Amino acid sequence: MKFTWFNLMPWPYLPDDFREKNRSVWVDIDQNLFDPAKSHQVYNTYMDLLEYADTLGFDGVGVNEHHQNGYGIMPSPNLIAAGLARRTKNAAIVVLGNSIALYNPPVRVAEEFAMLDCISGGRLVAGFPVGTSMDTNYCYGQIPALTREKYAEAHDLIIKAWTTREPFAFNGRYNKLRHVNIWPRPIQQPHPPVHIPGGGSVETYDFCIDNTYSYSYLSFTGYIRAKALLQGYWDRVAERNAPDASPYRAGFAQTICVAETDEEAERLYSQHLNYFYNRCLHVYPGFADAPGYRTIKTIQTGALSQYAPPKGFGELTWKDLTEGGHVIAGSPETVRQRMEELIKGLNVGHIFCLMHVGDMPADKCMYSSRLFAEKVMPKLRGLLPATEGDERFWCHPLETRATPGSLPAEYARKAEHV
């Protein structure tokens, strides 16, 4: 099992009446709700928490990319990852990921990921999402029906840039480059492991299967609702005669909150879950899926619940969230049981643990993360014995890595006194 500690980086100061007064947390969110001075503390606390997760023994620390979004103030995950590459020691740096259709040219991603891999000593896990329609189409203006073609070309260019040892010309439809010759290149060979976040597109299933990439389903609605989607993936893995159905071919994001007892968990975390699920996820449905963004094949096979007409503002309660599986919360034993259901039920080897939720303060987040790391994680590690040692989907760091901040002490001291 690989557990990645994940922080979406939500803005923690959305007002109580946010939903009533605003149509969307994403794309056209009110500028006045962001306070740059307050963000100074928020960013630093969030980065501290990611670093803390490394000390707890999580296998990875995870960041992602969203734009113009009140629950994810991380338009450039690579900036955060660069900080983590320096300030963490062992955890994989899981960048899940860069929306590669948005970088012009996508060589930029090949370069920045290479830098992250080099700085971290080979700890990068690289994610290549197509990107949500909100980010890709509505914020970044990509033409929906051409997004996938552009994405596919960006992917081919990045992999070629990573693996080709001489300058080459790339005559793409969207990228015309005469001299591709990235410098630096990644430590990991032939290239860092690739994870592809997806939302149920058949094309994305196939893309992962064909390239031996891990498919990750990053939902907020929990493992019970994810069953059908991941079953679709595993069915596809079988249909396409993939050589194996290793659980590391898949990952899943799950909100997790741990306390000493179930009662304590509700008392400590309920308000923050409420903030996230009832406030942060308020997205105007017109931004959910620009026509042409999803393929016809996917719409024909896909779930349609997100297109039902809005039914007003429901309040998801603690009971709804925990019983519905959106959230796995409670005592270490409760969480262990439900995590076991998740892992076995979905057959996933990668868990992206959403341990920071909504406007959760640092102390509660640390408490929950520590309990998970100490009392839950060890008991889940042996759950998938058959695929122990499947390292195709995880990073391979250098044995000996640099220690940041280790300039010659003598000169450093001199500098201080000059």
Add this chain to the structure above:
Amino acid sequence: MSFASKNLATRQAEVRYLEGGSGEPLVYLHGAGGMTAEDPILAALAERWHVYAPFLPGYGETEECGSLRDMLDFALHTADVVEGLGLKDPVLVGHSMGGMIAAEMAALAPNDVSRLALIAPAGLWLDDHPIPDMFSLMPYEMPGYLFHDPEAGAKLMTASLTLDDPEFLKTYLIRNARQMGMAGKILFPIPERGLAQRLYRIKARTVILWGESDRLIPPVYGPAFAAGIAGARLVTIPEAGHMVIAEKPAEVAAAVASLHQALTLLPLDGEGGSRSETDGVVRRAPPVPR
């Protein structure tokens, strides 16, 4: 008037088109919302012309076309359709997105298009008058932008529509994804692809029509188009929105007919404005210096 549904093949795609009426040939290019054989504008045009109305690939229950990606592809594809229909210099009429394509065709091949009618065309962008983001509108928000009378318009749009029925929803979503997915290639996220710098090439006698209460592409775009096309006349139709083709089809057809009388109605040495045979106001745009 009944329209026959026929097919032809171009290099790029299988194309379905509707054909009906008699008279001089006229090619009608539909807007992003699509077209059906029952559309009143087709019947109105068919009273005077032999109408050919091709569906853009992805529309009219046809497959979308991956090899049509940009404005040039769309304009040349449509020119191929005209060629495939065996027509030479038909009256070219386009509504909204269709108007954008028609204007591009007339600018690309100015000697092939001598009569052009642009009905609330897309294709220009004025910073002071942004066009709403139609791609992010929910179906229930559309009538307010499309119709002079949103309530009546909503009834036109939602007849027998039940958004709760999953099967209906799927059909609707697939149609919408096909149609608007294709339209998005020239309209998303801003419906402008450089037409402004090519308008001067148009040699066609041109009439530009606008519904006075168009809230999708506001009527202020009318003078902007007229200013770019030498000798173009602007006809504004009252009590009509962007879907002027549904709300005032007879008036639209009459304004298109004025193309045939343009020389007598509007002496080229120009006396400013005039009135058309419709109730709409007709203004003559100042010629653009070349």
